[in-house]
Amino acid sequence: xxxxxxxxxxxxxxxxxxxxxxxxxxxxxxxxxxxxxxxxxxxxxxxxxxxxxxxxxxxxxxxxxxxxxxxxxxxxxxxxxxxxxxxxxxxxxxxxxxxxxxxxxxxxxxxxxxxxxxxxxxxxxxxxxxxxxxxxxxx
Numbered sequence: 469x470x471x472x473x474x475x476x477x478x479x480x481x482x483x484x485x486x487x488x489x490x491x492x493x494x495x496x497x498x499x500x501x502x503x504x505x506x507x508x509x510x511x512x513x514x515x516x517x518x519x520x521x522x523x524x525x526x527x528x529x530x531x532x533x534x535x536x537x538x539x540x541x542x543x544x545x546x547x548x549x550x551x552x553x554x555x556x557x558x559x560x561x562x563x564x565x566x567x568x569x570x571x572x573x574x575x576x577x578x579x580x581x582x583x584x585x586x587x588x589x590x591x592x593x594x595x596x597x598x599x600x601x602x603x604x605x606x607x
Contacts, residue, residue: 469505469605469606469607470500470502470605470606470607471603471604471605472496472499472500472502472603472604472605473601473602473603473604474496474499474500474601474602474603474604475599475600475601475602476489476492476496476599476600476602477597477598477599477600478588478597478598478600479595479596479597479598480516480588480590480592480595480596480597480598481590481595482558482590482591482592482593482594482595482596483541483590483591483592483593484531484532484535484536484561484589484590484591485589485590486521486523486528486531486532486587486588486589487587487588487589487590487598488523488585488586488587489509489518489586489587489588489600490523490578490580490585490586490587492600492602493507493509493571493578493586493602494577494578496602496604497573497576497577497578497602497604498576498577500604500606501576502573502576502604502605502606502607503574503575503576503606503607504573504574504575504606504607505572505573505604505605505606505607506570506571506572506573506604506605506606507570507571507572507573507578507602507603507604507605508568508569508570508571508602508603508605509568509569509570509571509586509600509601509602510567510568510600510601510602510603511567511568511588511598511599511600511601512567512599512601513562513567513598513599514559514562514563515555515558515559515561515562515590515591515592516562516567516588516589516590516591516592516596516598517561517562517564517565517566517567517588517589517591518565518566518567518568518569518586518587518588518589518600519565519566519569519586519587519589520569520571520580520584520585520586520587521584521585521587522583522584522585523585523587531589535561535591538561538564539557539560539561539564540557541557541593543557545557545559545560547559553593554593555591555592555593555594557591557593558591558592558593559591561589561591562591565589565591569586571586573604573606588600
């Protein structure tokens with residue numbers, strides 16, 4: 469089994485910005501030449517996460533609203549009191565979502581569903597350049 473590690477960057481606006489990275493991941497799986505295996509998508513950092521969604525404006529709005537209900541921005545956070553950076557909510561949101569996702573591939577293509585895209589969500593309180601690491605394991 470071969471292992472290939474790639475990376476790319478995405479620009480985000482922060483505050484629960486949802487960025488579709490499906491095409492980049494799909495291209496890296498194809499670049500690897502592996503036919504069957506597993507692609508792991510990882511976002512380094514403590515204020516972003518990765519998941520799958522149906523990437524359309526209504527669902528994106530629903531997802532943002534859900535995170536706001538679960539972990540409101542305007543609540544007091546001990547992290548903010550300690551560091552003064554105002555992004556305690558973003559750390560909690562990212563911890564709930566997680567920083568990695570594994571997606572199987574077969575025949576050299578991702579096995580995602582018709583309406584399923586891979587997204588990076590940046591929860592931080594400012595725009596960022598996010599690194600996305602994709603590790604492809606397969607044969």
